[in-house]
Amino acid sequence: MTVRYSRLDQRRQAVAFGFVSPTLLVITLILVYPILQSIVLSFGDSSIDGSEPWRFVGLKHYATLAQDSRFWNSLWVTLTFTALSIPLELILGIALAVLMNEHFRGKGLARLAVLFPWALPTALNTLMWRWMYNTDYGLFNAVALQSGLADRPINWLGDETLAMMSMVIVSVWKTSSFMALIILAGLQSIPRELYEAGRMDGMSRWQEFREITLPLLRGPIMVALIVRSMDALRTFELPFNLTDGGPVTATESLSLYAYKVIFDFIDFNFGASIVVVQFLVIFAMSLLYIVTLQKKD
């Protein structure tokens, strides 16, 4: 199908393009250039100070990557973290949004309180949680020991399963409110009349939620899911500050592994190949979401 544009439309488009172009330029500079640079780096060998020029080595780094158990582990960690935290955040986010949409005294204060964790920088949040998890001085163990729930300190961040669980909890605590914010905006755009009509038909609150609210929230939910999944797939500050990827490599995300390869081993080329794979994973995930979203429309 072809679309014909009138001359007026064409002129409008030119004007629109003129307005968008500065932004496009900036995006190209700060987004597209580094992506291309990473791809170029990943296909070659070079020294960081430029003393040895870039040299094409084909798929050498990707071949190493395929054999690298630490890479596969970090990919698995990243996917597990995403798969565990996103659904929890979504459920909690919807619940919070529905609550905040009700009329009650102190609603403004409640909204502020819910947004607070999200407004704080992740690094700061994480350090706070790390203290609460601390085996010897932390809040959780103090409570667990004094109440008799545990007879010796629990090593929250030193056990493979507990460490992952701890990381998911911090993430859910922090970003559920972000989900809630987007979904709340969606909730407020649902016309009141639909609920009135529903009530006349004798719908229960639960039916209202399932038949009216949820279907009309599909758009905002998708947006929230895409943004949060992309975020979770490149999580860095959280494991970096909470566990440094430990114990062993149980919480080492792709970003954290790439960072270690680049800055600890000073291997920019191999590090770039990890980054490129990560980019592809995120890209594929976004495509998947967008395709599902469009199909349903």
Add this chain to the structure above:
Amino acid sequence: MKLKSLALATAAAMIAVPAIAEDLVLSIGSRGYGPAVERNLARYAEANPDINIEWNKVSDVPGETRKLYVTGLTAKSPTPDVYALDVIWAGEFAQRGWLEPLNGLLSDETIATFNPSLLSASTVDGEVHALPLYADGIHFFYRTDLLEKYGLDVPQTWEEVLAASEVIADGEKNPQFYGFVSMWAKIEGLFMNWLAFVNGNGGGMFDADGNLAVNQPANIEATQFMVDLLNEHRAAPDSILNMKPDDARTLFQQGRAAFLMVQDFVYAPLSADDSPVADKFDFTRVPYFEGHADANSTTMGGWFLGINPNSENKETAAKFLEFFTAYDQQLAAAIDDNRAPTIPAVYENPDMAGAEVLAKFGSNYDFGVVRPSAETGSKYPKVSEIMQLEITNALHQQKTVEEALNDAQTQIEAVLAE
């Protein structure tokens, strides 16, 4: 427009780094060299009132500081002008061109006053790239009052440490009291710990012929002891696997552990007036395994000062470096702060007779062992990372000790062959 002028001002502030010729930035932690840094800076300011030194207090956890340096040096940042670096990086940083050669900037007489074996760590292609500031090692700290309470002798061997830990922990009956604490998080300090254990059993990174032998029987035995100490005998807390030096020190200082194994610097906070254990602790050399009394089990470290090749004030930086590491400053740091001098002549000074703690550190250094940074050069960070990871795998019982050390051996062989 307000916004525009604000934006311009911000941009100007970012570009116009104040280019006063006589300003230097020094990067060094606040713990390692302790109060000596402040004293040296005060003395320098007195002698050079027209030069401003900005002290950039970096982390005392080496891995964290290293990341900071790597970022700045890769980007050819002109600051810091002078920076402190771990002995294990000296060779690598020199090779990467991240340290200004000092032979042209300082006189040969000045350089010749330093301990030649320390200097060799930063010598690449016949040129000295950084001056040693102080040396340190790990020691075994213990609670004198607890040993007395349970009628125990100061443990010399690991077998005795284990037995004593069990007696004390049984007696104290406190789930939050531990026998042995140290820095077993996945950090450089863990590798230092491991070297202390395996060398104390007659093992080491290399065999008698100098071949890489991470998985030699003596190492497997000593590593198994570490695993059992933690997982079977529970003489150490689970949290030891998250502990950095100061975490372990804090527990010991609060009276929650009988034994502590970390570097020299903890002596100052432990003996401070407000320390609950100030008059209840002492230290001895790192234990060894039965039958290895002459083993070199004190893992050594040390810090250097070097000049950033991109510094805009290299001449001034060199003079500052010379002042900071000079005889008088080292003497004061030795007597007041127990920091081991790197100029051998300082030890000859009659005032050194009063520095008893330092003398005791020194007799532990006689059993010193260094990390394999000279043998592995710029590959050292990878080697250390592999060791940290595989030792952690063993301690967490993700792999058997034998598997972990075999894997380490294979991986390090591959790295060294690259």
